[in-house]
Amino acid sequence: MEATTLHVISDGPTTQYRSKKNFFFLSQIPYEMGFSRVTWNFLEAGHGKGPADGVGAAVKRQADAIVAKGIDLPNAKMVYEQLMNQPSSIKLMYVSEEEVQEMDGVLPDRLETIKGTMAIHQIVSTEPGEIAWRVLSCFCQEPNTCQCYGLKKVQMSLPSSGPSTSGSQPIPNVHTGLVGRWCIVKYDGDPYPGIVIDVGSDSCLLVKTMSRVGINRFFWPMRDDVIWYRPEDLIRMVPEPVPVTKRHMMLEPSIWKEIFNEM
Ligand SMILES: [Zn+2]
Incomplete structure (x- = not known):
């Protein structure tokens, strides 16, 4: 058990x-x-x-x-x-x-x-x-x-x-200009960083996401994790995560904190 x-x-x-x-x-x-x-x-x-x-x-x-x-x-x-x-x-x-x-x-x-x-x-x-x-x-x-x-x-x-100083960003308009940029998407209620691979005509996004290990620590899985997300599952666009170790990356702590608080 x-x-x-x-x-x-x-x-x-x-x-x-x-x-x-x-x-x-x-x-x-x-x-x-x-x-x-x-x-x-x-x-x-x-x-x-x-x-x-x-x-x-x-x-x-x-x-x-x-x-x-x-x-x-x-x-x-x-x-x-x-x-x-x-x-x-x-x-x-x-x-x-x-x-x-x-x-x-x-x-x-x-x-x-x-x-x-x-x-x-x-x-x-x-x-x-x-x-x-x-x-x-x-x-x-x-x-x-x-x-x-x-x-x-x-x-x-x-x-x-009070209002957040760094400004909680509203959900961005989905357009093909987002391809290649970093974002946070919601999957099963949890936030994951990833790269936008494609944008569909229905404003859905094809995103390749990282896996999470612990708090604000991510790595690329062995097998690519690429799926389509509905526009409402796009939480926000973010700067590229920074490496912490050879395999692990983290988001800027203040950004992660904001996302974590919003979820
Ligand atoms: Zn008792």
Whole structure:
């Protein structure tokens, strides 16, 4: 059976993890990955004795041992690379500055602030864009969500404040001059960048689209993905995406953010 609920367990000694930005991502990204429900559970600050603290301490000890051997660890990348050479059951991931910025780029302009964030110990999301929170975790009616401990619903993203400065472009007139240009088309409710290959007499567009991996990251699929789109599925014309790696490209973050907010 495929997993449908994603349960996240983390430590939570600071407000950092319990921020509205992370709550927003929690209310979006797991759904994009195919989950239909999410819980995020924050362990109480364990004064250095909880399981999450134990993992942190083990990593720190390993890093200390590397430095003691005379190897400098001036930045996170070096720490990561050195630790990856060590035998360990702890799974490490390196998050680059670029990836952090990319995520920032998809945040809406305005997010709902949740008061008393430090008291929150469980977030539950059962619908994209929506979360609910409570002061203690409860799983008494799994896989359904119980209402114990005053579960409180919050709509994460607020309507954007004022008119957008970069101007949401109206759907462009479809004409043959668009051939060869980059656009965003809607397929099954999701936006994809692609190149206009042809324009039909009925104003339909033949578009070769890229595939998406994660937030604002696209690549050309092995087999060309070329299909006709109705004019109403053309979201807007965009500048050519820029390469991030050899295979991956991204749209200018502010453009992606606008498109994401409009969908
Ligand atoms: Zn319960």
